[in-house]
Amino acid sequence: MEGAMSDAVSAHVTSPDLSRLLDRQRTAFLRDGPPGPKQRRADLHRLKAEILKRRTDIVRALRTDFGQRSERESAIVELIPLVQSINYLIRHLGRWMKPERRHVSPYFRFGRAWVIRQPVGVVGIIAPWNYPVSLALVPLATAIAAGNRAMLKPSELTPATSAVIGKIVQAIFAPEQVSVVMGDSEVGAAFSALPFDHILFTGSTAVGKKVAVAAARNLTPVTLELGGKSPVVIEPGFPMKQVAERVAFGKLTNAGQTCIAPDYVLLHDSHQEVFATAYQKAVKKLHPNGYPGSPDYTAILNPHHYERLSGLVRDAEAQGARVIRLGSDSPASHVLAPVLLLNVTPGMAVMQEEIFGPVLPVLTYRHLDEAIAFINERPRPLALYYFGEKRAERYRFLKRTVSGNVTINGTLLHYAQDDLPFGGVGDSGIGAYHGKEGFMALTHPRGIYRQGRFNAATLLEPPFGKLTDLITNFVLR
Numbered sequence: 173m174e175g176a177m178s179d180a181v182s183a184h185v186t187s188p189d190l191s192r193l194l195d196r197q198r199t200a201f202l203r204d205g206p207p208g209p210k211q212r213r214a215d216l217h218r219l220k221a222e223i224l225k226r227r228t229d230i231v232r233a234l235r236t237d238f239g240q241r242s243e244r245e246s247a248i249v250e251l252i253p254l255v256q257s258i259n260y261l262i263r264h265l266g267r268w269m270k271p272e273r274r275h276v277s278p279y280f281r282f283g284r285a286w287v288i289r290q291p292v293g294v295v296g297i298i299a300p301w302n303y304p305v306s307l308a309l310v311p312l313a314t315a316i317a318a319g320n321r322a323m324l325k326p327s328e329l330t331p332a333t334s335a336v337i338g339k340i341v342q343a344i345f346a347p348e349q350v351s352v353v354m355g356d357s358e359v360g361a362a363f364s365a366l367p368f369d370h371i372l373f374t375g376s377t378a379v380g381k382k383v384a385v386a387a388a389r390n391l392t393p394v395t396l397e398l399g400g401k402s403p404v405v406i407e408p409g410f411p412m413k414q415v416a417e418r419v420a421f422g423k424l425t426n427a428g429q430t431c432i433a434p435d436y437v438l439l440h441d442s443h444q445e446v447f448a449t450a451y452q453k454a455v456k457k458l459h460p461n462g463y464p465g466s467p468d469y470t471a472i473l474n475p476h477h478y479e480r481l482s483g484l485v486r487d488a489e490a491q492g493a494r495v496i497r498l499g500s501d502s503p504a505s506h507v508l509a510p511v512l513l514l515n516v517t518p519g520m521a522v523m524q525e526e527i528f529g530p531v532l533p534v535l536t537y538r539h540l541d542e543a544i545a546f547i548n549e550r551p552r553p554l555a556l557y558y559f560g561e562k563r564a565e566r567y568r569f570l571k572r573t574v575s576g577n578v579t580i581n582g583t584l585l586h587y588a589q590d591d592l593p594f595g596g597v598g599d600s601g602i603g604a605y606h607g608k609e610g611f612m613a614l615t616h617p618r619g620i621y622r623q624g625r626f627n628a629a630t631l632l633e634p635p636f637g638k639l640t641d642l643i644t645n646f647v648l649r
Contacts, residue, residue, distance in 0.1 A: 187362045190323075193351055194366050197294045197321040200348040206291045206319040209266045215316050218344045220258045223309065226340055227251060230305055233332035237304070239505050240464075240471035241426075249426060250305040253588060257310045260590040260607055261317040268611045274619070279647075282624025289615035291319035292393075293369035298360060298383065300375045301327035301473060302429045302528075307397075308337055311372045312350065314610035320370075325353045325363045329473060361386070368392050370614055374431075375399075376526075377551075377599050384602070395603035395613050398596050399526045401435040402553040404583070405543050405569065406447070407560025408440045414581075415559050416450035419532070420458055422557070422583025424510060427470040428530040429477075432555035432576075434583050435527055436516070438543040441536035448496065448514060448534070455498045455510050463499025463509035471507045472529060478506035481529040487521040488513050488533070518546075540565060544572050551599035552576075557583050576600050 207215075223230070231243040234250065274285040295315040299308035308326050315322040324341065326334035338352040345351075353363060364371060364383045367390040373383045374397040387394045406415055422434045439447055459466035472478040482501075489495045493516050499509030508530055513522065516533040523533060537543045547553070556575035560566050570578065576596035579586045586592060595604025605613050631643055 187365075190353065190359075190362055190366055193323065193347070193353070194294060194368070196348050197323065197351070201291075201293050201321050209269055212265055212317055212319060213262050215345075216258050216262050216313055219309070219313060219316070219340075220255060222340045222344050223251070223254065223258075226336060229336050229339075230333070233336045234305070234330075236332040237301075237330040238471050238473055240469070240507060242468040242470065245426070245468060245470060246305075250303055254306040254309055254313075256588075257306075257590060257606070258313045261313055261611075264608065265317045265611065268608060276621075279628040280621075280624070282626045284622045284624070286620055288618050288620065289318075289611070290618045292614060292616055294321045294323065295614055296363060296366060296368035296371045296392075297322055297324045298364065298371070298373040298375065299324065299326045300431075301329040302426065302431070304330040304333045305337065307374045309340075311374070311605065311610075312341075314605055315372075315614050316350075318611050318614035320614055321349055323351050323353055323363070323366075323368075325355070325360055328354070328356045328360075365389070370395070372605065372614075373397065380601070395595070395605055396601045397431070397594070397605070398554065398599065398601040399431040399528070400551055400553045400596070400600040401523070401526055402432055402555040402557065402575075403543075403547055404434045404437045404557040405540075405547075405559070406437065406439040406443070407540070407558070407562060407565055408443065410559045410561065410581075412443065412446050412450045413454075416447060416454040417457070418559075418582050419557075420451060420454035420510075423532050424455065424458055424469070424530055425584065427472060427508065429470070429473065429528055430584070431526075432584060432587060433528070434532070434557055435553070436523065436533040436535060438535050438537055438546060441538055444514060444534060444536055448512060451512055451532070452496065452498060464502040464505065464507035469507065471505055473506075475503075475506050477529070478503065478508055481508055481527070481531055484522040484525075484527065484529075485511055485513070485531060488516060491517065491520050493517075493520065493522075493533075540569065544569060547573050552597045554596040554600035555579070555584075555586070574598075576604075 231246040234246045235241050269289060271286045271288050274287055276283050276285050297311045304327055308324055312322055312324055326337050334354060341350050341352045364386040370393050371387050372395045373380055377398045380396045380398045384394055404419055419434050459469050463469060485495060494514040496512040497509060501509050510530040513533040516535050552574050554576040556578045558566060558569055558580050574597060577586045587594060590607045593604035593609035594606040595601050603613055632640060
């Protein structure tokens with residue numbers, strides 16, 4: 173089967189090749205029409221089965237691309253969310269597809285109005301390198317559930333994983349339904365310039381802006397899942413051991429290479445040392461074999477990103493930050509041990525960009541209002557984490573801040589809730605997907621009105637006269 177579909181994946185493609193592939197999918201979509209719920213479920217079941225069949229290939233490819241990544245962590249952070257999302261889509265897509273009755277004005281009471289969710293057509297998906305499986309295939313599964321065709325561009329920075337994704341797609345889909353496009357950033361730029369019916373991009377804010385500009389030339393709607401600096405705010409009095417363990421979990425999953433990883437901590441100025449002690453214990457608890465000795469700890473993707481993170485630490489130290497290294501680095505295998513930064517100031521480079529690694533700056537406040545102001549003075553984050561039990565304080569904090577999503581008294585786990593939308597706001601993204609919101613994002617709400625036998629509007633047709641005035645005045649009363 174794979175040989176028969178060899179044109180579904182190409183390592184070297186040009187703009188004309190991409191355009192022809194898009195035309196092929198759009199022609200097939202218009203010819204065949206939207207698939208019914210039975211076909212969509214069957215496609216999702218086949219996708220899930222192929223993923224599970226190639227589970228070993230997937231985790232080995234991830235280990236190859238990262239250099240060091242636990243097969244168990246890959247299963248937990250890539251495969252479990254992916255399979256759960258597919259299961260959720262299978263269970264609910266039939267209900268989401270049902271026409272929705274809408275209210276009809278009393279003047280047109282003999283008519284009917286309803287909304288159907290119509291597939292948009294062909295969806296372009298651009299996936300990142302940090303979670304290259306789930307952040308490629310969850311959007312793909314969503315596009316399929318919504319009845320669309322799709323072209324998928326995985327990251328060139330994870331070639332082994334991208335190759336496995338290509339094989340998964342080749343094994344079950346004809347290229348006019350789903351295609352995988354391989355290539356570098358130039359191919360990615362050409363891909364985003366195609367006149368898709370929708371583009372779903374996951375990646376950095378800088379690249380997301382370029383995708384949005386390219387899509388705007390075609391008036392292509394976009395869903396942009398970006399990133400930013402997601403803060404952790406700790407209310408005075410919350411148990412510090414619990415905070416430290418949950419922040420460490422969120423920060424060190426995938427070695428911090430997570431778009432919703434806790435980026436920095438804001439806590440009361442009297443609690444900095446208590447947190448530092450608790451965090452060091454929490455980090456050791458997660459990886460008792462140390463760093464880089466732990467087999468469960470993930471490497472930084474490549475030397476470039478390793479050096480960028482090391483540079484952020486050096487800059488902070490040069491500007492007066494207290495650096496607490498919680499292990500030894502391994503430059504040869506680009507494993508960066510966790511780092512805690514105390515006495516951090518806003519002007520340091522580590523506070524100017526998304527960290528995307530196991531480096532955790534700590535800043536302090538005297539009053540909660542200062543923490544709120546600090547967050548609001550900066551671009552809106554993709555995620556926000558609040559630790560606190562005082563209902564009034566928590567309500568005030570949520571009311572006065574804006575972010576993509578929030579986890580209270582924990583980190584990361586809002587992402588695992590299939591029934592919650594996932595998306596950013598402002599610099600952290602446009603639109604949302606996951607579950608129902610993903611289905612809605614990749615369908616068009618098509619409003620339909622069926623006129624009844626009697627229609628009051630006929631009383632307002634020319635020639636106009638006194639009856640027209642009477643009705644007009646009545647309606648505008």
